[in-house]
Amino acid sequence: MPKILIIEDDTAFCQMLQKFLTKNGFEVSIGFSIKEAEEHLASSTFDLILSDVRLPKGNGVTLLAQVKRDSPKTQVILMTGYAEVKTAVNAIKEGAFDYISKPFTPEAILGVIKEALKTQVVETQKAVEPSKKVPIEEKKPVGFLKGQGEKSKKLQQYVELVAPTNMSVLLTGESGTGKEVTANSIHLASKRSNKPFVAVDCGAIPKEIATSEFFGHLKGSFTGAIDDKKGHFEAANGGTLFLDEVGNLSYEHQVQLLRAIQERKIKRVGSTQEIQVDIRIIAATNENLLEAVEEGDFREDLYHRLNEFSIEVPSLRDRREDILLFADYFLARANTELDKNVLEFSEETKNILQKYDWPGNLREMKNVIKRAVLFSPTETMFPNALADEVVDGANKEHEVNFSKSDFERERILSALKQTNFNKSKAAKLLQVTRKTLYNKINQYQLDV
Template identity: 55%
Template sequence: MMRSILIVEDDITFGMMLKTWLGKKGFEVSSVSTIARARKHIESQTVDLILSDLRLPDHEGIDLLKWMNEQGKAIPLIIMTGYADIQSAVLAMKLGARDYIAKPVNPGELLKKISEALQDSPSQVSSSQATSKVTNEGQHSYLEGESDAAKQLYNYVGLVAPTNMSVLINGSSGTGKEYVAHRIHQLSKRNNKPFIAVDCGSIPKELAASEFFGHVKGSFTGALTDKTGAFVAANGGTIFLDEIGNLSYEVQIQLLRALQERKIRPVGSTQEISVDIRLISATNENLEQAIEKGTFREDLYHRINEFTLRMPDLKERKEDILLFANFFLDQANKELDKHLIGFDTKASQALMNYHWPGNLRQMKNIVKRATLLAQSSFITLLELGTELLETPASSNTSIALRNEETEKEHILEALRQTGNNKSKAAQLLNIDRKTLYNKLKLYNIDL
């Protein structure tokens, strides 16, 4: 039986990191930010253990303990507190708190305290059980997200997948177009048949017909054996044509004919082969503009576009940014044999503020690099690097001026990354040298 933990924490970023980490350890975790919400949750839900910050916006963790005592709620509670409040934590233990742990939280120590607090329960989750659950979850290769944009996208995926409609997936590079194509196939009636992906951007024009339709031995120089093309390989299943806008006009004609007739002829063969495939295409180009320019056939466009799915950019899915960051961190931990918990507050804020031009692919690479570099339990700005301090090229406003609360930290980080070279630091921060000098004076930064 999965044990339930309630986190009472007003630091939303830290609360999310803790919730994600404990979820990976096999617990069912809920999180609230006030004592009032904690009371409502305890009254309406089963809670096996509570992790509560000492100081919260409406009351203190001690007040929650007093209320629980009055209500006869015998739920083990662990207080989380800064070193300055250790005395208050000791008082909380006198009032019935099971234990306390100082911030920044040591993950091994916290898991030990949780296990000790639950040790009298027969359904306690052991470390070995938790590790097993992480392994099982790690087999999944993607996270769909919880933002409105993600929910709408996968609602449409669920609607179109059982049909036989041709689907065109529009989206920027790195947004996960191939995953969506796979998901459509998995949810379709063809899921027990092949899924064949073809990268149209990497096929030379001269070999495209062979890649799609195959060839017979000796049909052209280099054709030393018979070759089965993608259409025959995908027969009965799904063929995914990634970056279809890169196909030459001549190849588009051949593709259109194959889709219309549901028959293909291998290069050099006189025999036609009937094929039954479901087509999913993807592009990061505007195919309607390509039609106007005469580089993409309009009749082919309508053939591949019976249903359109638009992949949202990561910057449009703010609610998903930290979810994906932690997901990629989990993957990187496994690949690199590391045991990081998450991202500290400043790193989390940088992840949220960044414009992610490379979308999920870029985030995965940045997180993996940061995981390799990290020396503590949390990834910091130091490991994320200057890339996340940069602003979009279209913006004339510096990142420092856009976020006054972290302005000094961004300036110091830029100087550190550039070896205190003020010209390069100013360029990195997208401000001129005079403005940088004024900021250095304002914040008493002496170099």
Template identity: 55%
Template sequence: MTKSVLIVEDDITFGMMLKTWLTKKGFLVFSASSVANAQKVIAAEKVDLILSDLRLPDRDGIDLLKWLTAKATPVPLIIMTGYADIQSAVQAIKLGAKDYVAKPVNPDELLKKMNEALEPVVEAKTTPNQPTPSSTGTVKAELAAGYLKGESDAAKQLYRYVELVAPTNMSVLLIGASGTGKEHIAHLIHQLSHRNDAPFMAIDCGAMPKELAASEFFGHKKGAFTGALTDKTGAFVSANGGTLFLDEIGNLSYEVQVQLLRALQERKVRPVGSNEEIPVDIRLVAATNENLEEAIEKGNFREDLFHRINEFMLPIPELKERKEDILLFANFFLDQANRELGKHVTGFDMKASAALQGYHWPGNLRQMKNIIKRATLLAEQEYISLTELGTELLTPAAPTLALKNEDTEKQQILEALRQTANNKSKAAQLLGIDRKTLYNKLKLYEIGL
């Protein structure tokens, strides 16, 4: 059945070229050069899809979107513009635009978007007020488990690797700085695997005392040690058939590494205080923000365990490496904050947008989420300004005192603490390491504060 398309475009030459090309592709094409004319066509004709320029002589494509919503006219609309403005794109998506393309339009890309927009709508469980997922385009907003994937080359490569490794049983090692979303990636690998109906268990190895590690991993029997008042099921058994995620695995003591390696090799665990071995079938995903190969050289991490957990290494890019995604994430976190706080903030003004894009984001996505939630709470106008974001985003990136080797580490740490007046969080940023890592180094070098 022939589909009809309405082109709303004030550039007559471009509009005619587009109409001719779409007609050859088998579409019935109507044209309008303003919002008012478009409304007349929609009222008089059956229109299956609208391609609308963002900037029009009388109003803009967003006004047309609002009019369609007010009239309860369910016609999918794709915004076209030569003004590659993420803010306008996100606003259009929020208001119901099916997709967004920037001029000059790539014909193949546009045709793909049109075909997707014309597909029958399948109801899905979605979170209210989040950008509509689309398969291509500048404002692609693929959401997985309430999470934005992004559009940068780094993001595309990351999720391509996730899709490749998830269906396998390979152990995955996620390498990335704090706040980059390693646990989300671990969840996604589980969700895309054949184990997705079984449990996903996450253990924070950085917060686990070595004395309790065996109990946490393998469980214990009542009375096995002081304080063991009842039987405890360990993480391996709880995750049986599913995925076990070990976050900050580099923080495990050498003794615990030996126990973990044995369990992974034998696929059996023995609860503390028990003579019985329990067979387990788990898929392991581990994560670290440390260089485990350097830890192996220093004798702090077992090489055989490293190879066991590292069948597939997956680097997680930092936010500063994903410049194209910064405003997408900012608007995504703004939507979350609006829902959580009962606010209705529309977006960010130009100066705030520029500050978001220019900042180096040492705390990555976690830092951005916190800053935007606070700004949303403080905002009294329609758009968040620099006033609400705070002066932190105007601070240039500090020169990093990256730790080089064990001989100079202590002096570098002391210098970073001196420069930051003993502020551990800022010292960790200056050193280019995670705060947990800094705490471990302070303990190692017996630096008391």
């Protein structure tokens, strides 16, 4: 039975949450302050801690740092009535599994807790058997799913090819295509799979603290440095450092990053001591870094360091054979997270999902399916549960395709009439081969 510790100064809310989670099969302890949390942690080990951010004489982010230092396998979820984006980002960067804003439904927090405990089980199993060689199919990170189409097979082939090496990998592709999941799958299929995988969003790091974030700092080295801190390079030592949106780094930090990658040595801010690091770099971008190099915004030497092996993660509209496969996967996840039981898509819903262009790729699909599951009252999902922009987008795409077909049909008939139905001359006029023209005539069932 998983053990959960709730730290919440709202007594009534805390006890209500305890009762709900106990009914759902958890062993739950509660505390109302940082001091009570420390007393619980001194006498017991917990699988998960659910803590309010704002607490008497302290806060949940401070508690998070202590928990991650003393019990790294314990998952931490922070909750607050103050939806502060900066606090959320810092909490995730410091090791929180997730961050949830009040008010929330009991079902919502239950879904987040289940996901956190599921992730913990995967990590624990890896730690118990670090020397056991596991096939790549069994080492999927949470959220990783192989497609069956040609583009997906090519992606998987590249992952399997480069994973056993120590080559730096540059992942390119549109936003939302799953570049971090791909990076994680490379890590889990590598010889470093039992070492840390540290993901860093380069676009979310304020320029003023980027050096500290990457390389760490000593206590007192600058205002606000109240403790010694490891940077991302040290945290990933022995494993893989994933640099997402690497093109967002300032020129100054590109220089620092290049030096660290070349020398495999770093210095914490405020220290003169060099620290040796052994890491593999996987970087990702949705920009054209070559253009950035030509314009002088990105260092060419860093680009070549990062691009020892390049993989383009395809967009969802280029993986149409896999759309329903991914949709089924996100349907199952949404059912778990929302405690629902939507078992299938109606045929009309399937058609809409396949016709829609998915500009936000897999990230958009995940959100669309989750919302639709919430709005589905039956075991079958119908189109009225989907967001209007998805339904309208699919219909618009269909209308555009229909118009193009009509235009092409009329253009072929016009060319045939102009050439007195001489197919060789018509093909020349249309600037296509005779074979293509014959195929189009058959496709549009033209009686000529």
